[in-house]
Amino acid sequence: MNYFSFSPVELEALRLSLWVSFWALFISLPPGIIIAWILARMEFPGKSILNGMIHLPLVLPPVVIGYLLLVVMGRKGLIGSILYEYLGFSVAFTWKGAALASAVMAFPLLVRAIKLSIDNVDPGLENAARTLGAGPMRVFFTITLPLMIPGIITGMILAFARSLGEFGATITFVSNIQGETQTLPLALYTLMQVPNGETGAMRLCLISILIAMAALVCSQRLEKRFPGYVKG
Amino acid sequence: MIDIKLRKKQGAFKINAEFKSGVTGVTALFGQSGAGKTSVINMIAGLDIPDSGYIRVNQNPLFDAQKHINLPPQKRKIGYVFQDGRLFPHLTVKQNLSYGMRLVSQQERYVMFDPVISLLGISHLLSRLPRKLSGGEKQRVAIGRALLTSPSLLLMDEPLSSLDHLRKKEVMPFISRLSKEFSIPIIYVSHSLDEVLNLADHIVLMDEGNVIAAGSIDAIVNRSDLFSLMGGQDCGSIISATVETDNDAYGLTHLRFPGGVIKVPRLAVSKGSTVRIRIPVRSVSISLVKPADTSIQNIFSGVIEEISLPDSTFSDIRINIGVPLFSRITRLSQEKLCLTPGKTVFAMVKSIAVTNGSND
Numbered sequence: 001m002n003y004f005s006f007s008p009v010e011l012e013a014l015r016l017s018l019w020v021s022f023w024a025l026f027i028s029l030p031p032g033i034i035i036a037w038i039l040a041r042m043e044f045p046g047k048s049i050l051n052g053m054i055h056l057p058l059v060l061p062p063v064v065i066g067y068l069l070l071v072v073m074g075r076k077g078l079i080g081s082i083l084y085e086y087l088g089f090s091v092a093f094t095w096k097g098a099a100l101a102s103a104v105m106a107f108p109l110l111v112r113a114i115k116l117s118i119d120n121v122d123p124g125l126e127n128a129a130r131t132l133g134a135g136p137m138r139v140f141f142t143i144t145l146p147l148m149i150p151g152i153i154t155g156m157i158l159a160f161a162r163s164l165g166e167f168g169a170t171i172t173f174v175s176n177i178q179g180e181t182q183t184l185p186l187a188l189y190t191l192m193q194v195p196n197g198e199t200g201a202m203r204l205c206l207i208s209i210l211i212a213m214a215a216l217v218c219s220q221r222l223e224k225r226f227p228g229y230v231k232g
Numbered sequence: 233m234i235d236i237k238l239r240k241k242q243g244a245f246k247i248n249a250e251f252k253s254g255v256t257g258v259t260a261l262f263g264q265s266g267a268g269k270t271s272v273i274n275m276i277a278g279l280d281i282p283d284s285g286y287i288r289v290n291q292n293p294l295f296d297a298q299k300h301i302n303l304p305p306q307k308r309k310i311g312y313v314f315q316d317g318r319l320f321p322h323l324t325v326k327q328n329l330s331y332g333m334r335l336v337s338q339q340e341r342y343v344m345f346d347p348v349i350s351l352l353g354i355s356h357l358l359s360r361l362p363r364k365l366s367g368g369e370k371q372r373v374a375i376g377r378a379l380l381t382s383p384s385l386l387l388m389d390e391p392l393s394s395l396d397h398l399r400k401k402e403v404m405p406f407i408s409r410l411s412k413e414f415s416i417p418i419i420y421v422s423h424s425l426d427e428v429l430n431l432a433d434h435i436v437l438m439d440e441g442n443v444i445a446a447g448s449i450d451a452i453v454n455r456s457d458l459f460s461l462m463g464g465q466d467c468g469s470i471i472s473a474t475v476e477t478d479n480d481a482y483g484l485t486h487l488r489f490p491g492g493v494i495k496v497p498r499l500a501v502s503k504g505s506t507v508r509i510r511i512p513v514r515s516v517s518i519s520l521v522k523p524a525d526t527s528i529q530n531i532f533s534g535v536i537e538e539i540s541l542p543d544s545t546f547s548d549i550r551i552n553i554g555v556p557l558f559s560r561i562t563r564l565s566q567e568k569l570c571l572t573p574g575k576t577v578f579a580m581v582k583s584i585a586v587t588n589g590s591n592d
Contacts, residue, residue, distance in 0.1 A: 124318050127279050130305035131312040132332030132381055142331075146322045 010200055012179050013187035014207060020095055020183055021163035024102035025156060028110055032155065033148075036114035057169075058108040066172025069101055073173075097174035098181045102163035110159040117151020118144070150223050157219035161212055184208055234259070234385060234417060238275055238285035238295075247271050247282075247441040253434050255290075258411050258418045260428040260449075263438035263461070269421045270315075272438070273387045276419070277312045278305035289385050306335075311378030311386040311416075315393055317370040319362035325373050326358040332381035343382045343414055351413065352376045352406055368399035372406060379414065386410070386418045392427060400427075407431055425462060426587060429453075429470060429508040437461055449508070468512040469557045478503045484583070491554030494530045496586040507588050515585030516559035518549065519578045520569055530581040532557065536573050539566065547571075551579050 006014070039051060057065050073080040074092045084090045091097035121144055129139045167185040174181040176190060188204040191197035237250040247268045253259040261269045274280040276287055278294065281302060287295040289310070294303050311332075319328050333345065349355045352372045362370060371391050378386060388407070392400045408431050411418045422428050428435060429449065436446040439461050445452055453462060453470035473487035473494065480486060484495045487509065494509070501507050523531060534553035541547055547566040549559045557579055571577065 122318075124314065124316070125320060127305070128312070128314060128318040129320070129331070130279070131277050131308075131310060132377065133306045133309075133335035134331075135304070135306050143320060 006203060007200060009178060010187060010204055013182055013184050013204065016095060016098075016179070016182065017164055017184040018211075020098045020102055021160050023096070023099040024106060024163040024166075025110075025160050027099065028103040028107050028159065029152075029156065032107065032110040032159075033114055033152070036111045036118055037144075039111070040115045040118035054111055055108045057105050062105060062166070062168025063172050065104060066101060066169035069097075069104065069169065069173040073097070073100065091174075093174050093177060093181065095174075095180055098166075098170050098183060101169040101173045102166040105166050105169050106159035106162040109162055110155040113155030113158055114148065114151050117148040117154075120151070121147045153219055153222050157215050161215050164208070164211060164215075233288075233290055234419070235288040236272075236276065236286070238272070238282035238287065240271065240275065240280070240282045242271065245441055247275075249436075249438070249441075249443045250285075251436045251443050251446040253419070253436070253446075254417065256411055256415045256417055257433040258408075258420050258431050259434040259436060260432035261419055261421045261436050261438060262425070262428050263423060265423055266440075267423075267438040268441040269423075269438055270389055271441075273312070273389055273419060273421055276385075277310050277387055278303060278308050292384075309381070309384045311381055311383035313371075313374050313378050313386070313388040313391045315390045317362075317374040317394075319365075319370055319373055319377070321362050323361075324358065325354065325360050325362070325365070328362065328373060329358075329377050329380055332377060336382050341382045343379050343416075345380065347413075348376045348379050351409065366399070367395050368402045371395060371399075371403050375403075375406065375410070379410070379416070383416065386416050387421075388418060389421045390423070391420075393422075393424070404430065426510065429510060430588065468510045469516075469555070470508055470510055471555050471557075472506060472508050475499075475501050475503050475505050475507060489555060491532050491534070491557070494581065494583075494586065496583050496588075499588050501588070509586050509588045511557065511581055512585050512587075513548065513558045513560035515582040516557060517580045518551075518559055518561060518565075518569065518571065519580060522578050523580065526580070528580040529583055532579050532581070533576060534579060536571060536575045536577060538573060539571065551577060553579060557581075 035054060039047070070077065070092070072078050075081065075084050075090050080090060080092060091100055125143055125147070126139050129143045134142065165185060166183070167189070170181065170183060171186060176182050176186045182190065184204055184207070188201050191201040191204065233255055234253045236252070238247070240247045245268070249268070249272045261272065263269050271280065275282045282295060282297065284297040286293060286297065293299065293301050294308050295301060320331065323331065329345070333341070352375060354369065354372050354376060357365060357369055357373065362373070365373065375391065391407070392403055395403065404427070410416065420432060432449055434447065435449050435452050437444045437452060437458060444461060445455070445458055449470070450472055452458060471489050473489035475485060476488045476493060477486040478501060479498050483498050485497070485499045485501065487494050487496065487507065496509065499507065522533070532553040534551040534557065536549055537552050537556070538550040539547055541563065545563060546560050547563050549561065549566070549571060551557045551559060559579060
């Protein structure tokens, strides 16, 4: 048994996993910050419905989310068909679809962490900035956003880790295509189905643990760079 | 010139404030906690919107309900020093100080960085983060930050209330120098009479959301109808006096006022300057004959002008000794001595009880 020499399939799965998770995070961060801000600071009718929808992926079986994505974003889906017809663009059965599935699944974790950090920003500081001559946008970018950074980092790490582990929604939405949608968990699952796949499976298992640990250490390092802000 | 008239309903609480105040100098917005003082200055700053009325600073309307004018806070040119400082925790002292200053164009700046830093004594703190500052240092930085926006009006919401006694003494002199050195009108919110007496020239008295009286301190503080609002028995007679001797052989300061000379434990004042002192009602006792052989140094004769009964146990006696002097004695003593308006009596003031705001 050799735990350190990866087969090309395994390397491809690792590369794809990091790639998919990166894009999942990249596309979900801006809307994540906006929606977290809306949930934290605005009052409007239907807020609880929005809140519920954001949190659905946390409580629904991932397979259900994958199926819904297929219905909505698939080539014949509600939005997917329009995208395909007018832009010639489809996410179904591509790594982009895998990234979308990961993003949707990780979104509640991201929003929750960021919302928590906004709740901790004292609106009094924002008011103080207003009296010093700053308009709402300047206040957001010079006061609110910098004070949210620890929460944003926590949210990003959580979301990235969740994306790496995504299985159910991905396999339902974009299937298990080697080199395109076969991420680490999917490759591990596939290896378990074939004879003599145990060593490969164990390698992928170990590398998963390694990445997860690295992510956690990374987040702790980063958070230390932003010392606990005390109310000034 | 500040000209304000505003109304606002907050649940069951109604604010109804109307007052004017001068071009320079400190105007105290005085009242008990919950009188609506902070609500009023929040509306002046634009952090809260009145239901009706207007706010004008130097004839510029910042808010006018009828003309549908409501400038956002960042356009009002009003500096605001908050009770809790509210320094930005992620910025250094220097970045905090220049946050608002950078947003003011060069031509409009009349408050410059260096004089403010030296006046407030914060030049050694510039590279620190706010959490490394003491309470008094934080408040001084907060004052500097508001001042550096070159505001046309400075609002201060109990800037000393979160500080302990020593820190108060540290910050107080800066505030009293501010309005003089930078000729900015200041509205100073406080519920501490001593602070107000020490700092303010004008006073706006608030109670339960309403402005009860406004005017110069000397005119307002000795009105007996406002006595309970000024703090009741914690209050006292407020007397303006000039320093005749700042430190005699016994460590006493002699102060001359229209009723004579009063000797008090040494005050940190210079000879010839004017101070306001407060004589607590409970430290004034009354005698029908001129007392001899007493430890009390300050004895003034005067005529009783008015007797009011705050409750069934005590009597508040107003004696005219050249200025009004209030004394609180028991109703028993009052009846025993047959004290009635028109009677001449001797008022005895314990030196040690007299304060001038900075030594409370």
